Amino acid sequence: xxxxxxxxxxxxxxxxxxxxxxxxxxxxxxxxxxxxxxxxxxxxxxxxxxxxxxxxxxxxxxxxxxxxxxxxxxxxxxxxxxxxxxxxxxxxxxxxxxxxxx
Numbered sequence: 188x189x190x191x192x193x194x195x196x197x198x199x200x201x202x203x204x205x206x207x208x209x210x211x212x213x214x215x216x217x218x219x220x221x222x223x224x225x226x227x228x229x230x231x232x233x234x235x236x237x238x239x240x241x242x243x244x245x246x247x248x249x250x251x252x253x254x255x256x257x258x259x260x261x262x263x264x265x266x267x268x269x270x271x272x273x274x275x276x277x278x279x280x281x282x283x284x285x286x287x288x289x
Contacts, residue, residue: 197263203256206270209249213277216242243281249274 220238224231249270256267 197261200256200259200262200264200267202252202259203262203264203266203268203270206249206253206256207266207273209245209252210270210273210277213242213245213249214273216245217277217280239281242277246274246277246281250278 216238220231220235220242223235227235253267253270253274256262256270257264259267
């Protein structure tokens with residue numbers, strides 16, 4: 188068995204991992220919401236609107252957590268960056284959906 192040595196005290200950022208998980212959940216919720224609205228020919232109802240608002244709130248919380256994770260010292264920035272990008276793209280998609288529906 189090969190030994191692996193770790194020459195740093197850095198760890199994965201917990202808030203960054205939380206941000207990424209929240210982003211994936213918001214992405215799945217948004218995808219399901221859009222699919223359901225498409226299948227209902229745009230008349231999906233209030234339940235889908237509530238799911239969309241929940242996904243928007245999740246994306247905002249995920250972006251906040253990702254930004255907090257980027258500020259942590261002695262942690263790898265991969266998961267906070269991934270969470271920020273994912274949640275930022277979701278927020279951009281929500282703005283585009285809102286503008287297209289205006």
